[in-house]
Amino acid sequence: MSILGEFKAFAVKGNVVDMAVGIIIGAAFGKIVSSFVADLVMPPLGILIGGVDFSDLAIVLKAAEGDLPAVTLAYGKFIQTVVDFAIIAFAIFLGIKVINRLKREEEAAPAAPAAPTKDQQLLAEIRDLLKAQQRNE
Known part of the structure; x- marks a missing residue:
């Protein structure tokens, strides 16, 4: 089997595709969590600790x-x-x-x-x- 064929077999395996989807969703979720912390949690926390x-x-x-x-x-x-x-x-x-x-x-x-x-x-x-x-x- 050629190297291109081996790469194709590797790239379309379920585990690789599942991992790619997980990474993409994880990155999007990371943005949501970052916004949650920066925009919703930290302002009230900043007020509680005196704006530090x-x-x-x-x-x-x-x-x-x-x-x-x-x-x-x-x-x-x-x-x-x-x-x-x-x-x-x-x-x-x-x-x-x-x-x-x-x-x-x-x-x-x-x-x-x-x-x-x-x-x-x-x-x-x-x-x-x-x-x-x-x-x-």
């Missing part, structure tokens, strides 16, 4: 000289990223928890209808006997 923006925190290691920018240790951006991660992880945890609860409720629901009662069984037998008599007449 961690991303501006930095230590200047070497001051700017002429056209050269300052060399800084931007630890605030790291802190902000950790806070964002914690919020995203908690939001995903809550989402998974809701999904798991829905799955448990779905599994707990009876899949098949309940067994017929004795009365229903007797009525079904009578119905079948009447049908049989009508065919014989």
Whole structure:
């Protein structure tokens, strides 16, 4: 088999296609989560902590000289990223928890209808006997 044929067989395997779809959906979901954190969670959180923006925190290691920018240790951006991660992880945890609860409720629901009662069984037998008599007449 040629290298092109091998690549084609590899590329159209279900696992590769499933992985590609997962990556694309994951990237789109990442944008939703980022917007959720930046636009919905962080503004109220910023008010609660007094409007502190961690991303501006930095230590200047070497001051700017002429056209050269300052060399800084931007630890605030790291802190902000950790806070964002914690919020995203908690939001995903809550989402998974809701999904798991829905799955448990779905599994707990009876899949098949309940067994017929004795009365229903007797009525079904009578119905079948009447049908049989009508065919014989």
